[in-house]
Amino acid sequence: MKTAIIYASSHGTTAKAATLLSEKLTGDVTVIDLKKTKLPEINHYEAIILGGSIHAGMMQRKVTKFIKLNENVLMTKKIGLFLCCMHEGDQAKAQFELAYPDKLRSHSISNSLFGGEFIFGKMNFLEKTIIKKMKGDTVDASTFNEEALSEFVQKFQQNSLTV
Numbered sequence: 001m002k003t004a005i006i007y008a009s010s011h012g013t014t015a016k017a018a019t020l021l022s023e024k025l026t027g028d029v030t031v032i033d034l035k036k037t038k039l040p041e042i043n044h045y046e047a048i049i050l051g052g053s054i055h056a057g058m059m060q061r062k063v064t065k066f067i068k069l070n071e072n073v074l075m076t077k078k079i080g081l082f083l084c085c086m087h088e089g090d091q092a093k094a095q096f097e098l099a100y101p102d103k104l105r106s107h108s109i110s111n112s113l114f115g116g117e118f119i120f121g122k123m124n125f126l127e128k129t130i131i132k133k134m135k136g137d138t139v140d141a142s143t144f145n146e147e148a149l150s151e152f153v154q155k156f157q158q159n160s161l162t163v
């Protein structure tokens with residue numbers, strides 16, 4: 001099965017998740033960074049995995065725009081959706097629901113939250129100020145969840161055989 005992992009990442013967490021996914025998935029997998037490839041051609045892929053992260057409540061516009069432009073084609077593919085963010089529980093779930101349209105979420109065969117990372121060395125001054133105020137310090141933190149990523153892969157592969 002030809003699969004494309006299409007993502008946008010601000011500080012590298014989603015990029016790391018995309019690479020890990022490509023290593024764990026079987027078959028022919030291509031990783032596409034929307035910062036480098038603005039209008040990827042997706043017709044020849046049977047499966048598409050979309051990923052982004054949350055900054056100030058919103059997923060990257062590059063991902064949202066890609067979804068809008070390809071809405072109809074995406075509904076003909078096997079779809080996986082993931083999100084990286086630091087909020088957990090209901091807040092994370094609400095962010096996920098805001099990031100991906102209803103129609104695409106219902107159509108997806110696997111979707112998950114992979115947690116996130118605060119890497120102060122990669123933040124600009126404004127970002128550092130915002131996160132320091134919110135968090136109370138400038139210590140790097142990670143909730144990145146490789147187990148959730150492996151479960152996502154398992155479900156994606158299992159369901160792609162039946163759908």
Ligand SMILES: Cc1cc2nc3c(=O)[nH]c(=O)nc-3n(C[C@H](O)[C@H](O)[C@H](O)COP(=O)(O)O)c2cc1C
Nearest residue numbers: 009010011012013014053056057085086087116117
């Ligand atoms: C300036 C800034 C704002 C953020 N805002 C949110 C937010 O609103 N909700 C959330 O859950 N995580 C938030 N995060 C955490 C990011 O989602 C997390 O750092 C994620 O790992 C970023 O992934 P990326 O490097 O692929 O962009 C924020 C991080 C930064 C630096």
